[in-house]
Amino acid sequence: MKNSQRVVRLFIILFFIGLLDFNTVYAQNTADCDCFVKGVVKDRETNLPIVGAILTIKNTSKVTTTDTDGHYKFDRLCQGSYVLECKIIGYKTTRTTIALQHSAEENLNLSEDEVHLQDVEIVARRVTSLTQPSGSLQNQSLEQTRGQTLAEALQKIVGVTMLQTGASIAKPVIHGLHSNRILIINNGIRQEGQQWGSEHAPEIDPFIAKRLTVVKGAAGVRYGSDAIGGVILVEPAELPYTIGSIRGELNTVGFTNGRTGVLSGTLEGGLKKWKGFGWRLQGTLKNGGNIRTPDYFLANTGVREQNFSAAAGYRSVKLGAEVFYSQFHTNLGIFSGSHIGSTSDLLNVIQNGEPFIKADFNRAIERPNQLVDHDLLKIKAYRQFSGNRLSLTLGRQHNQRAEYDLHGPQAAVKPALLFRITTLTGDVVLEHKPIAKEITGQIGFSGLYQYNFTDGRPLIPDFEQSNAGAFVIERWIKQKWEWEAGLRYDMRWLQVYRFIGQTLDQRNHQFNSWSGTVGSVFNANSHLSIRANFGTGWRPPSVNELYSKGVHHGAAAYEEGNETLRPETAYNLMGNLEYTSECFRAEIGLYHNSIQNFIYLKPQPEPILTIRGAFPYFKYFQTNATFSGADVTTEWNITPRWEHTAKISYLRAYDQVANDYLVAIPANRVENGFRYKIGKVIHSHDSFVSIGHLWVDQQKRVPPNSDFMPPPSAYHLWSIQVGGDIILTEKQKITWGITGQNLFDTAYRDYLNRFRYYSLEQGRNFSVRLKWIF
Amino acid sequence: MKPTHSLLTITLAFTLTAVIWSCGTKEAPAPEDENELITTVRLTFTEDGTTTPLKFEWKDLDGDGGNAPTTSRITLKASRSYKVDVEFLDESKTPTDNITDEVREEGDEHLVVLTPTPSSLFTYTASDKDSRNFPIGLSGTVATGGINQGSLRVQLRHQPPVNGQPVKNGTVAPGSDDVNITFDVVVAP
Missing domain, CATH: 2.60.40.1120 (Carboxypeptidase-like, regulatory domain)
Structure with missing residues (x-):
């Protein structure tokens, strides 16, 4: 034939x-x-x-x-x-x-x-902003990060790095800013936990996301105060409103390092009888043990995680409503060798060059550890009428963080620190119909109310906080030009219930400010587009910056709040040039973020004497800081099978008042990858093999004598990846992948790991991913 | 049909809002309660052949930060022998919480280390033992040297087992400091 x-x-x-x-x-x-x-x-x-x-x-x-x-x-x-x-x-x-x-x-x-x-x-795809640079992970690029934490996954986006506390805790950093200065929007709701803490990782199961997007730079207008460094959007897939049957996927990931296993499944469908109705159930289990560096195991670095979510919704052309509930639960071991009581303990570990505590592989999680729970209930409804769309989003979150110390016999049953924070959020957004067919936009109101209880060791006081904001964003497209402008006003009320001895000393604060954005895209031709954006955002000082008081264990520092702090204001200028041709794509982004009244910990001349010896004394002060840098990405299809990608990120952060560099800024880095598309091999379609190299420079821009040890040296890491799809039937498919990270078992330390004093980073790690779609 | 729909939506929205907002039943704010605060380290020296104890204290009643700690100066006689007892107290509580007994009970994971500088100031020999025959150091003897002055560092080392394996080995190295303070010392004639 x-x-x-x-x-x-x-x-x-x-x-x-x-x-x-x-x-x-x-x-x-x-x-x-x-x-x-x-x-x-x-x-x-x-x-x-x-x-x-x-x-x-x-x-x-x-x-x-x-x-x-x-x-x-x-x-x-x-x-x-x-x-x-x-x-x-x-x-x-x-x-x-x-x-x-x-x-x-x-x-x-x-x-x-x-x-x-x-x-x-x-x-x-509905855009969050036309003119502001962003990067996202979806499909294959997201697939390859499965099993990793949110921060680890987001590192794939140029300009995003991570702040670690040992091998188990990681937070995303956008253009050098993190924690309080970036917002995470989890399924449309502003994630509220104890995000100020550098050892408080985002309480989000990345398996929920179908797409992870990072909006870089001040994005205060759409997302409200605090978004002065950027916004992370965790977006699940749309509910299967049009599917009559049940479908799902099962993900399994195994890592050799830590012998970590991850299992995550999704089941979703619609109802034949009720058209427009959709539901989804999702759950993830993770279990890992002690992480191994090239030279030794890190005692007590296991992790146990159990998450689930359920969603159901109804949608017609005119209206729709959705209910979403998720629960995140994790038990994180904190590396035993990082527990220090005094500054001399820290100096002894640094001098020793490796941890005093050696361990073998073990899955048990002992003290010190963190038990974190996060619940989210979200309700969203919308209605379309004569070209307008009105939507209402309500959320209730409860975050409980119990931190157990190694310290003292009582700590076995009672956490040294317990935070319980409850947050209610509500947003109403009206997307109006195009005016003169060229201008469209949205008007919105958002409210937030939260209260926090802290028990145990004095660190931050109990507080109550309310926020109200209103915004408008309009967009205009005319031939080769696209314009965008927005304005927002926010007010925040903060009541702090501080105790001096046994006496309540209530403090009230009120902050309010404007945010604005204006930007433009010029599509010169089908290959070249240029965009520019100027955005402002502000951030009121958070409770820890105003009122924290105590020794920060692990950092060996006594940190003290300053109740006279004023809000920070960011002025962020960004330019982006994108060139696309058939076999080559390049994107060059430049940014300059100037933050007035930048809040930072300033070392004080006299140490604080405590029962555990003298600790360096830091107090929160304000300065004017600038964050300037560039993100470059290139993708080059050398031949139909060979592809090269490169990512460069460069950042320089400076204290304009002290005329010196800022501490804890990610080092510059260059990443290169070669990918070879094999195509069909045996039963595997779209097979590929890729090799990656990452070079991270030594952070040389640090103020003199700002640290217990100099920033770690530059390092090179190699990785390899193979993968493909096995098609079983018309509806069933298995996606597979094998990854080797830190292939040569390089011994290195990273400047943005707070445990760099105590131990090396993770050694070689192979992982196998299987995803079964049915 | 249309009005029913919008009415339904509004009713639904309001009901859910009410449900969500009513979920928060709040408790009253309460002062912090630190688990294992140690405010006071007390050293009691009893010269051999006498019954009059000499008490020296290092105190920080309001915990870390706030008011600075107070320290008394240790004055001992040259070339004598003393019996020494070390106590750890939390005097921020009423009645005072004596943590010494807890340290003794958990002797397998605690070690009290007394380090004089210069080392010729005196020698300290612990007399108490844990279940594995390592010193605890809460009580012992001091033999002073000649006339001299210097300092004494008192450390309470917390040396809990790691992954079920004991780490205490009688030396200062394992674990972390629960207490690390310094007294001025005068050895007078």
Whole structure:
């Protein structure tokens, strides 16, 4: 059968070669200019048609808009390759290359309709900001991070690094800012825990996310105060409103280092009888033991995590509602060798060069450890009316963090520190219908109320906090230009219940300020786009900065709050240049973030004498700081099979008042990757192998005598990855991957690991990932 | 149909808002309560052949920070022998919490270390033992040297087992400091 087909094809090709002249003339004149492209433009999240999207075929005069069903059509196109651009306010501009070419061979086999017609479905993604730079992980790039913590996964985005406390705790850092200065929006709700603490990792199960997005720079207008460094969006997939049956996926990940196992499953579906109804259940289990560095195991670095979430919703064209509930529970071991009582303990470990405590592999989690629970209940409802969309989002979160010390016999049953924080949030957003078909935007109100209880060792007092904000963002698209401008006003009330001895000493604070943003995108041609954004944001001082008091264990520092602190204000200027061609893509982003009244810990001349000896004394003060840097990404398809990617991030942070560098700023880094697409191997489709190299420089920009030891040396890390898809049936697929990290078992320390004094970083780590989609 | 729908939505929204907001029943703020605060280290020296104890204290009644700690100066006689008892107290509580007994009970994971500087000031020999025959150091004897002055560092080392394995080995190295303070010492004629 196959052979005979080949023979026929060969004859046909020969026949057409003979008639080449005739064929060319024919193509240029009549039939081939009858090609047409049609399709539908849909919202990627809601799957609803988008009305009024502007479609252009680049380098031609052809322009059309989508009709009320989201349909569009271009006709009278000649054969050839075109770039189809789809633009609508509030969505990311997409460019799709379409090839309206038909070989003579195909011409004979296929009906005319199929040859001349290309059906292009465009799925548009609603953008958070048109003009502000962002990066995201989804599909394969997200897949490859499965099993890792949120911060580890986000490191793949250029400009994002992490702040670690040993091997088990990591927080994301955007352009050198972290903790209080970035916001995490988990499924549309502002994540509220004890995010001020550098050893408090985000309480989020990354398996919930279908996409992780990092909005870089001050994004105060849409997200409110505190977002002066950036925003992380953890976005789950849309509920399966249109599926009648049940489907799901099962993920298993195994890591050799720590012998960590992760199991995560999702089950979702709709109901045949109730159209527009969808539900999802999801859960994750994680169990890991002591992490190994190239030279020794780290005692008590195991982790146990149990998370689950459930969601259900209903949606029609006019209205929709969704309920989401998630629970996150983790038990994190803190490296025993990091527990110090005094400064002399710390200096002894540093002098020793390695931990005094050696261990073997062990899964048991002993003190010191953290038991963290986070519950989130979210309700969202929306209604569409005459082109407008009104949505209401309500959330209730409860975060409980129990930190157990190694200290004292009572600590076995009673945590040394217990934080319980409850947060209620509410947002109302009206997305109005386009004004004059060119301007669209949204107006919103948001409220927050929270209260916190701290028990145990004095660190931060109990407090109550309320926040109210209102914002407006408008977007305007005109030919090659896209503009965006927004304004917001926020007020915050803070009541602190501080005790001096046994006497209550209540303190009240009120802060309020404006945030603004203005930005523009200029799409010079189909290859080049330039964007610029200026954003401001502010952050009121948090309770720990105002009132903390006590020894920060692990950091060997006595930290004291300062109740006279004023809010920080960020002025963030960003420029971005993006070049895209068929085999090469480059993105260069430059930023300058100037933060007035930047709150930082200033070393005091006299140490504090305590029962555990003298501790360096730090107090919160304010200065003016600048964070300037560049993020560069390139992707180059050298051949159809070989691909090279490079990421460079550069950052310089400076204290403009003291005329000196700032401490704890991530070092500059360069990452290179080569990827070879193997294609089909045995049963595995889309197979690939890739090799990566990461170079992290030594952080040389530090103030003199600011640390117990100099910043660690530069390091090189190599990694390897192979993977592919095994298709079982039409609906079932297994995605597999094997990863080797720190291939050469390099012994290194990282400047942004608070445990760099005590131990090396993780050694070689192989992992196997399997994902079964059914 | 339409009004019903919007009415439904609004009712639903309000009900849920009420449910969510009512979930928070708040308790009154309470002062901090530190688990294992040690405010006072007391050294009691009793010269051999006498019954009059000499008490010296290092005190920080309000815990870390706040008011600075107070220290008394230890004055001993040259070339004598003393019986020494070390006590750890939490005097911020009423009645005073004596932590010494807890340290003794958990002698397998505690070690009291007395380090004079210069070392010729006196020698300290612990007389108490834990279950593995290592010293605890809460009581012992001091033999003073000649006329001299210097300082005495008192450390309470917490040396709990790691992964079930005891780490206490009679030396100062394992574990971390629960107490690490310094007294001035005068050895007079």
